[in-house]
Amino acid sequence: MSVEEYFNLYKRCVDIESIQFSLEDFKRFQKSKNVKIEKEKNCIAILGLTEREVEIYFIGVAESVRGRGLGKKFLNNIINFSKYYGADFITLEVGMNNIPAKNMYLTFNFIECGLRKGYYRNSSGRREDAIIMKLNLN
Numbered sequence: 738m739s740v741e742e743y744f745n746l747y748k749r750c751v752d753i754e755s756i757q758f759s760l761e762d763f764k765r766f767q768k769s770k771n772v773k774i775e776k777e778k779n780c781i782a783i784l785g786l787t788e789r790e791v792e793i794y795f796i797g798v799a800e801s802v803r804g805r806g807l808g809k810k811f812l813n814n815i816i817n818f819s820k821y822y823g824a825d826f827i828t829l830e831v832g833m834n835n836i837p838a839k840n841m842y843l844t845f846n847f848i849e850c851g852l853r854k855g856y857y858r859n860s861s862g863r864r865e866d867a868i869i870m871k872l873n874l875n
């Protein structure tokens with residue numbers, strides 16, 4: 738899959754006001770040994786790989802097919818990949834007001850372990866706090 742195709746899938750899976758990554762970022766991701774882009778039909782995730790830790794930079798499902806269990810199935814596959822990779826835990830940041838994503842992580846027993854004030858800035862310039870969440874894999 739070309740970098741443009743990955744980027745187009747990302748644009749279908751991200752809420753446009755909270756878009757964080759550009760095509761240039763995707764070009765860097767593809768070259769990086771520490772970043773893995775996972776995709777399935779209508780789903781994409783960007784994972785940061787460090788020793789014994791996987792960080793989910795982004796996970797999303799295309800808006801037209803949300804609410805049908807795809808996010809849960811995809812996240813479950815990412816958890817399985819992270820165990821296979823040898824990670825001790827998965828971390829991520831999620832917008833304080835992003836209820837669907839927060840609920841999905843809680844369903845998988847991620848725990849809230851910190852707060853980053855004003856971490857996200859949406860396209861209209863509004864700042865939003867992020868919650869740091871963690872899933873222990875051991």
Ligand SMILES: CC(C)(COP(=O)(O)OP(=O)(O)OC[C@H]1O[C@@H](n2cnc3c(N)ncnc32)[C@H](O)[C@@H]1OP(=O)(O)O)[C@@H](O)C(=O)NCCC(=O)NCCS
Pocket residue numbers: 750751752794795796797798799802803804805806807808809810829830831832835836837838840841842844
């Ligand atoms: C978060 C996201 C990936 C969930 O994908 P999805 O396919 O809609 O999720 P699922 O249908 O598998 O539902 C998974 C769980 O999420 C939660 N959830 C999903 N939609 C929800 C909603 N509208 N309101 C509240 N909780 C919701 C529920 O806990 C649900 O589990 P349940 O059905 O057992 O109650 C999707 O909403 C998305 O792509 N959002 C935009 C991108 C984003 O914000 N990503 C997170 C970045 S950190």
